[in-house]
Amino acid sequence: MSALNLLGNSDAVSFWEAENGDYQPNQPFAGDADVDVAIIGAGYTGLSIAREFKKDNPGANLIVLEGQYVGFGASGRNGGFNMSLFGLEPEVTIFRWGKQRTKEAHDYMARAVSYVHQLVKDNDLKSDYEHNGMLRIAYTPAQIKRLGAMSEMLSGLDDTGQRYQFLQQDQLGDQFGTEVFQAAIFEPDSGILNPIKHVRELKRLAEDEGAKIYENSPVLNVDRSADKIILKTQNGTIKCKKLVIAVNAWASQIKGIAKIRSRQTPVWTSQVVTQIIPEETWAKIGWADRASIEDNRQMVHYLRRTKCGRITIGGGNVAIPNSRAMGNMDTAKIFSALENRLRWMFPDLKDIGFDYRWGGPVSVNLDMTPEIGFIGDERVIYASGCIGHGVSLTQLNGRLIADLLLDKKTELSEFWVVNRKAIPWPIDPIGFACINAIKSGLNLWDRIEEKSLPKGM
Template sequence: MTAPSYWLHTLGPLTPRPPLDGDLDVDVAIAGGGYTGLWTAYYLSRAAPGLSIAVLEAKYCGFGASGRNGGWASGLFPVSEEKLTRRYGADRAAAMHAALADAVDEVGRAAAAEGIDCDYAKGGTITLARTPAQLRRARSAPGFRSAAEASAICGASNVLGGVYSPHCAALHPAKLVRGLAAAVEARGVRIFEGTQVLRLGPGAVSTSRGVVRAKTVVRALEGYTAGLAGHKRHLAPVYSLMIATEPLPAPDWARIGLARRETFSDERHMIIYGQRTADDRLAFGGRGAPYHFGSRIEPSYDRVPAVFDMLRDTLTEMFGIEPAIAYRWGGPLGIPRDWMPSVGLEDGVAWAGGYVGDGVAAANLAGRTLADLISGTESDRTALPWVGHRSRRWEPEPIRWLGINAALRATTWRDAWERPRASATRPGE
């Protein structure tokens, strides 16, 4: 079995669990064996040990974004606190961000409690400002740092300032998702891999291997939601690609910094993201790959040579290095039409997702929230503004294809317009 990411490759060959073998009756059926589905199973099995729970996964747990992402457990949310305040009020907006910040710590607590060594390191995150336009955006943000302070964290070129947040941990995402799968299995949750979910609704999940009847059905498919019957326009699968270098030598790390394994990005419009891995590589990713007509998802879309080249060139420009690239990979993430993630339960069908790439910690919070909703427990989590939210559907094709790819192109142009024409220099040079 070929591993689709550096993270999964480090785990060695994976032996899939057996698929579903005919029809099944359970209390809760969960479609999707990534973070959302597994955290839901984890907290639900703790809250109600007597429930029978089945997780249904088309490939194997962690095959999707949970085993391919940048390894940021962050308190980031794709909707700003200002927008949340306008929609839901200051108290609920603050509660949303506080809950996400706590989720960063909860991931570490739960991993430690279950003996999951996922290279968790809570060093925070730094968003660098490296052009005058980026600096103007950064100055008004909480956690702003001067050029010297930001460069002391991450020694990139042309640092003019930065925004630091303590609410982020770097981790090994595949170790986390595979360890979580083992933990829920130990609690009596049944996991069926190699079992593709075809459609779901109140009371039943139809799969490639049989029908699972359940009192509660959970949709936790994230970027793969579009492949589910009747859900083509719920979440747009947009690709994010990554590279990982060979381990870098100590002199490079002395210049680059990230001594506490802080994650890093900058204020450009086209998102980039990186971390220093536990084995001293740079794992670095970014957007820019095209959206594919009809929300299609294909293995060939995981690799776009031009984007991989851009990512490597960006590392060279940022850090003055020309690293050997050991791994290249990618995969789809789920984007709702209004960029607002959601969690809910209605008529026996629960759902969570649409994290827009910030799902490692958010999925943990979503799993705890779904466990509350399914067990009928009122809590601070069930009152958060994303609970019960319904994003409007994406436009039909070809409007969807034209709009998403036009936005990607416009984002590239905006960054090019803001880029200084002068050559890059390192801090202090």
Template sequence: MTRGIPLSGDFANGGVSFWYRQIGLPDRRAALPGSRAYDVAIVGGGYTGLWTAYYLKKADPGLRVAILEKEFAGFGASGRNGGWLSAEFAGSRERHAQARGRQAMIDLQRAMFGAVDEVIGVTREEDVDADVYKGGVLHVATNPAQRRRLRAEVADLRAWGYGEDDMRLLSRDEQRERLQVAGTLEAAYSPHCARVQPAKLAVGLARVVAGLGVDVFENTTVTEIRPRRDGRPAEAVTPRGAVSAEYVIRATEGFTAGLTGQRRQWLPMNSSMIVTEPLPPEVWKHIGWAQNELLGDTAHAYIYAQRTADDRIAIGGRGVPYRFGSRTDDRGVTQASTVALLWRMLVKLFPAAADARVQHSWCGVLGVPRDWCSTVHLDHATGLGWAGGYVGSGVTTANLAGRTLRDLVLRHDTELTALPWVGRQVRQWEPEPLRWAGVHLIYTLYRAADRHENDRGTTTSAYARLADLISGR
């Protein structure tokens, strides 16, 4: 099924990400031993849950905090993503500005800039070795339509408070000095991004959080979250017992649909990755990439890539975008057609790597709200809170969410709690089969738009404009 793709002799597909294959799976912690009571119960042991627990215990060591995780901490997108510690924030800036004004959206963007450095600072302070390197991010355009969009995006960012030091177009010589991407017509650079090894970050955070006294229960499936009512506290219900708490925080992101009553809340979008074997020095001489920038293109069905700490190329993009009924991925197994698609993209961008072998492929799910805008919220009346819907920008956004949830739980009015994504309410996704048909139509149109623009388009394809209209982006 992967005919024509050079696979290494120890090629692996699915089960776990390459990031965990590199460091080994962590030993699982004990499951919930029975019903318990806490001050704060967090459902989900990914970045959002871990950061929320971290900042709560740092602010008030006496708080009783528990994390309830179905698999192990970092099993989901937190241990499978592309390793972009990026200041890019999901959703329309105009939509976020409608809530609390234009300056509030600019403040949100500045908070994301700061969150990149906050994560880096915590990894240093807590001795979490996650292969962090702040080399920025490079976005490339490889056809005239993409170039128009990239230039327009940089101009629009100026109007939203970005300075020349925050995002700028590169000269031809600057782009070539940084990274040789075949067919590049234009490139933009932002310093507000760092490479991370996602699983190392998740495992390290889990270790730190447990060391602070947070009870991390793994192999513990939460089936339902119940609000505070009739004098009873909020609850997270599991087959092993119920966990009651003053506040129950939902931090399940792409796995939210598995909770009772949440099937249409956030759509679990699938994203896939492949990684090469380590590339020899002579290949890197052709490619460059000495500053370890993260790399993205400006296609509609876009790719994202990094040069890993051990000199591989890891590249990702959409495979099968969505499974009927909001089902999640088959434990990381990637379709052969998706592996082939990503390999073709890698070779197209980096012809010098055409002889490199693919060593691993995997996939995972991320959460997408109906308006594609991230949210964080806490309802003091019901005792329920949540954060997520990061649409693939969660490595950094989860940190901002954790600090914001801390302030909301502790009832502190801060600059973070005033940001426009706080308390945002979004309508649910359509019922099936409309949901499945709509998502697959959207990505069929995006791929058609990319083909049209690569062949002869000088402006954004009408297929993409129709897809944007249907998706509500």
């Protein structure tokens, strides 16, 4: 097992990857190099930075070093929601940062959703992209009450008056063959994509701009001194003028930059996918508009249709890895809870089987707010804290970080998450206890709000 084979069990292969498995990774890095910019991590963040930076600066040398293969991390295994949610919840952002910053964050996220949508259109990306909107649903009176308050808050942040619509149960009953959806907020400007296809397309675009991407090339150490930054891989040494650490939930494992350890902690979210659902069952389920769905829980469930006639559902309870180990998560109970939840949502699926179960890490900051910043000095840039809402965020962050690398002062580089004051995570075992306490509190909140649901939901 390589230093980064961190998923550690057979649940590692996502449905997306299993369905699109004929992938040839690039050669590992070997030898010595001296480059302008090195990026560690080839997910949406790393690949977007590479493309944007090289587009503006074609003469510069830029390399991306990926420990496994493109899309091994969250970018190849997520739900594929191109969505505008920032951080954990708008209530949390407003509580921590106030209305003005929450509005700026929501505007950034709206821009991020359009950025991804436009990128797909402009480059004809084969990402199975669909722009059908997203529903945030409530099942119980307590959740409806919070949803109403959230709807008002979101509408207050929206200059267009178009971004959010509140739907009652009868309107949802027209669309879905289920009675459990009691109310929803519909956000039309939102989409879904196939994550593994998309990340491979981002690789292609970055290479088209001239970025050099090496796979199976874990960076084992970073050595920074006043006049140089040196990266070590198994078979090589890279000297770079600037470095971006785009490893998401793996940040606490980067050796040589101690300050990064306290920035975030990894949290594991799980997903399952049904067998192909027969047409006659789809006719009963409805869901013809194909909007993606999240529920209004603290431990949110996210579900969507796939192109090939299945449903994926993810979320619910999370698993907490030790930030030094990351693998071998026991998620059997989480998988079966997801399967039960879906069968409960759609009684016509009561006998449906599930073909794939997998999980992956998201990066969580203590104040549930994404962060981009310089570490130590302006030669090293770091991004973290997607909190499970990073498909759009990380790609626009790529443009933002390219601006930082180019020393450009732009509207994006002025976004307040850049070099924000972050609350440090205590290191393990206190950090581990902290994240488990947060998880227990959020689970309890959901249990209280859902006590009227059937037992086991």
